[in-house]
Amino acid sequence: MTSRWPTKDKPWGVTVTSDHNVLVTFVQRFLVVEYSTDGHQLRHVRLPSDVLHPLHADWLPTGRLVISHGDGTDVLHRLCAFDVDDDGRAATAAALDGRRDDRHVLDVTQLAWLTAGGTDVPLDVPGHVAVDRASGRVLVADVNNSRLLTADRRLTRCSVLLELAAEREFPTRLCLDASRRRLYVAVNGAVRDGRWTAGRVLVFFVGDHRSMIQDFPRADVL
Numbered sequence: 001m002t003s004r005w006p007t008k009d010k011p012w013g014v015t016v017t018s019d020h021n022v023l024v025t026f027v028q029r030f031l032v033v034e035y036s037t038d039g040h041q042l043r044h045v046r047l048p049s050d051v052l053h054p055l056h057a058d059w060l061p062t063g064r065l066v067i068s069h070g071d072g073t074d075v076l077h078r079l080c081a082f083d084v085d086d087d088g089r090a091a092t093a094a095a096l097d098g099r100r101d102d103r104h105v106l107d108v109t110q111l112a113w114l115t116a117g118g119t120d121v122p123l124d125v126p127g128h129v130a131v132d133r134a135s136g137r138v139l140v141a142d143v144n145n146s147r148l149l150t151a152d153r154r155l156t157r158c159s160v161l162l163e164l165a166a167e168r169e170f171p172t173r174l175c176l177d178a179s180r181r182r183l184y185v186a187v188n189g190a191v192r193d194g195r196w197t198a199g200r201v202l203v204f205f206v207g208d209h210r211s212m213i214q215d216f217p218r219a220d221v222l
Helices: none
Strands: 009-018 022-027 031-035 040-044 054-059 065-069 078-084 090-095 126-131 138-142 147-151 159-161 170-177 183-187 198-205 211-213
Touching: 022 054, 031 054, 031 211, 040 078, 054 126, 065 126, 078 126, 126 170, 126 211, 138 170
Parallel strands: none
Antiparallel strands: 009 022, 022 031, 031 040, 054 065, 065 078, 078 090, 126 138, 138 147, 147 159, 170 183, 183 198, 198 211
16 A cells, blocks of 8 residues: 545545546545545545435546435436636536436447447436546446446437346446447346445447457356
8 A cells, every 4th residue: 555545534536537536535524535647636626415325426537526326215316517716616517317318328329339329217327327438428337227328528419338237237337448439338237235246347339330348257256
């Protein structure tokens, strides 16, 4: 261990930004803190009071902050984009709950690797996000719905990328390697005594016009 950054609250989501800073989401508060690489607090972002249980955050290429939030019996489970002022106050610019209407259908003509069509099932614990900084697309692990979603940078269009309900598996973590165009998805399956007991990692090639899926062997999850 090279350093330790003490916090007064419960940190949950961690993201390394394009500027090599670290975004930490505090699940029990309406708060996201941005740290430098050596642990100095650069910015406190205070979220609106309806953003219960913020789970994960990242910056969009537009300069907005995207956050997934909602857990358990929370009324709202959403993906939100916020305008953040110089004082760290966040104002909701867009919100997406995963339900489909005439504006929430992704144009898949340029994304051949997507499942066509949209979704009319609301989000249920959008636990993790990954941002494609080149296109601004946002990938969302919709944990309890056993699916992976993708949305445009304005959060006006949404589509299903991967369904795992038939396998009774739940996507829990995402990592997008932009340089190699790989998307890594941590998937958990069997549950015993309220704990994950098995899982796997799915690897996707996210090129423009082709799709390649590699499935790592199943492995025990600690």
